[in-house]
Amino acid sequence: MKTYRIAILGCRGRGTAAARAYHAHPRTQLVGICDLVEERRDTLGDEVNVTARFADVDEMIQETAPDIVAIPTGTEFHYDLCMRVLEHGVHIEVEKPMCIDLVQADAVIAKAAAKGGQVAVHHQGRVGASMQAIARAFHAGKIGDLRYIYGSGKGYYGGYGLMNIGTHTLNNMLHFGEQCRSVIAHLTTDGKSITPEDVVPSPSGMGTIAGEYITATMQFTDNVTGTLLQHRFNKMDTGAYAMELYGTEGRLFWKSGGAWWLPHPRYIPDGTHDRWEALELIYPEHYDAKNPGSEADYWFVEEYVNALDAGREHVCSGKEARHIIEIMMGIFESAAYGERVQLPQADRRHPLRRWREEAGLEPPAEMPRGYWEWLALESERLAQ
Ligand SMILES: NC(=O)c1ccc[n+]([C@@H]2O[C@H](COP(=O)([O-])OP(=O)(O)OC[C@H]3O[C@@H](n4cnc5c(N)ncnc54)[C@H](O)[C@@H]3O)[C@@H](O)[C@H]2O)c1
Incomplete structure (x- = not known):
């Protein structure tokens, strides 16, 4: 069974939540984290034991070859960052709301289709x-x-x-x-x-x-x-x-x-x-409530793994x-x-x-x- 390689772009509240879930899941491995602010990279990197820390997202993707890049940043940055990350032909998950209007949402979906990447949006309550x-x-x-x-x-x-x-x-x-x-x-x-x-x-x-x-x-x-x-x-x-x-x-x-x-x-x-x-x-069979992080974020990861295994989209798709x-x-x-x-x-x-x-x-x-x-x-x- 494939272990999916995960990179996190944004190391604050939601990036920490995402990193904890991917760190805890047996089928995903955190391979890199990125933030403009060094202290945030270090705090999260130390917690989830990731030494590959970057200030530049393109460099992170080139050096760590992730399957999925998580984009837990402020909503006004979602569109630009989704487009930039999808360009690398990887799958993404982005925090909600995906974008601020339909012109942006259409462009993200079109870019993902052109590059063969999947888009999932972090509506974890759904799963x-x-x-x-x-x-x-x-x-x-x-x-x-x-x-x-x-x-x-x-x-x-x-x-x-x-x-x-x-x-x-x-x-x-x-x-x-x-x-x-x-x-x-x-x-x-x-x-x-x-x-x-x-x-x-x-x-x-x-x-x-x-x-x-x-x-x-x-x-x-x-x-x-x-x-x-x-x-x-x-x-x-x-x-x-x-x-x-x-x-x-x-x-x-x-x-x-x-x-x-x-x-x-x-x-x-x-x-x-x-x-x-x-x-x-x-709960998923292998979920351990003692791990830090929320069960819903863990479920979100579980669903992404199952979707990619099956070659289908996440239920919280783009x-x-x-x-x-x-x-x-x-x-x-x-x-x-x-x-x-x-x-x-x-x-x-x-x-x-x-x-x-x-x-x-x-x-x-x-x-x-x-x-x-x-x-x-x-x-x-x-x-x-
Ligand atoms: N799913 C949920 O339950 C839930 C809950 C709260 C917030 N949200 C969503 O999460 C998002 C906000 O997340 P947050 O509160 O962690 O954001 P935040 O602004 O606190 O942190 C974002 C981090 O990303 C970094 N960053 C931004 N642009 C970057 C770039 N180009 N390169 C590298 N690093 C960059 C910033 O330096 C910052 O540390 C919003 O979209 C919000 O709607 C979701």
């Missing part, structure tokens, strides 16, 4: 232990036929929540909804429907966004509908980041690290129809991630133009930038990258 449990129950028919899917965020400003957390939730929803055919959404800022003035740059380099509150309805395969809420809460509520599947015979509730089944289609607090059963979480960006851009477009948007959209430009331009406005002025600083400034604008 983690709780989703494995939900998927097993679902495919065993425990909720009958799927009717409806609900997903919610953690309370970030809506447009940012969509790009940051909605990308995960939509990927989870697609496991069950399969394809999203159309989307209709309503976005409000300061209690009113968004206007072109409400189009702003995203915190954390996630492109262009709008909407404090996002309520979106998706039309999935076989007439299954889904609702995604990305609402700004006064106080963050990480527990609200969840997904629920409603079927003809029961319901399944997913959150990171937990999975439950209600063996009735309706929750009625009558002592009979209100008993949610915890599902046993599922194409799936592009479809998620289609949904997210569709949500923005639907709210801006007041119409249902059919997917995939022919016009791949960012709909909010297009909308603002059509209103005769300049692109939005720069804002701070850090979320809380960004939010303070946006709150000031809304208070005027």
Whole structure:
């Protein structure tokens, strides 16, 4: 059995998480790490015992000949780094969201196809232990036929929540909804429907966004509908980041690290129809909880190994991630133009930038990258 050679580009929070998972997995070997900052290379290199440390990604790839390069960097760098790394004909995994618009996503997929590389996007919730449990129950028919899917965020400003957390939730929803055919959404800022003035740059380099509150309805395969809420809460509520599947015979509730089944289609607090059963979480056979790192990141590696062995794509493939960006851009477009948007959209430009331009406005002025600083400034604008 082949051992896959892995190189990590970016040695901070997410690079450390990725490196721990690849280090722990029996079928992957870390062969190089890269960061612009020496101290970060050294901290991570010492932890995972990698001496091949680089400041330049091209040099790292030439010298270490990896099968997969992980790209856990700030979102604004994903596009350039994906294109640069794919040029070497290697496989990649990139942090979420893959890119900030469809023009970029199309180019990355085309480059991968031209170079024979695979693209996976780090939506680890889709393959983690709780989703494995939900998927097993679902495919065993425990909720009958799927009717409806609900997903919610953690309370970030809506447009940012969509790009940051909605990308995960939509990927989870697609496991069950399969394809999203159309989307209709309503976005409000300061209690009113968004206007072109409400189009702003995203915190954390996630492109262009709008909407404090996002309520979106998706039309999935076989007439299954889904609702995604990305609402700004006064106080963050990480527990609200969840997904629920409603079927003809029961319901399944997913959150990171937990999975439950209600063996009735309706929750009625009558002592009979209100008993949610915890599902046993599922881990790869060789997973050792004593290793540092998260089980979901480990599952993500396991899935990449299995996909490459079988010559198929990762379930969190670049194409799936592009479809998620289609949904997210569709949500923005639907709210801006007041119409249902059919997917995939022919016009791949960012709909909010297009909308603002059509209103005769300049692109939005720069804002701070850090979320809380960004939010303070946006709150000031809304208070005027
Ligand atoms: N999947 C998840 O659960 C999850 C959670 C949080 C964040 N994220 C995503 O992770 C990404 C951010 O990751 P992070 O917080 O670790 O980022 P970060 O900005 O803290 O660290 C990125 C590192 O990459 C290095 N780097 C950037 N460009 C480089 C280059 N050209 N060459 C060499 N090194 C370079 C930087 O010096 C830095 O050390 C975002 O896309 C975010 O959306 C994902």
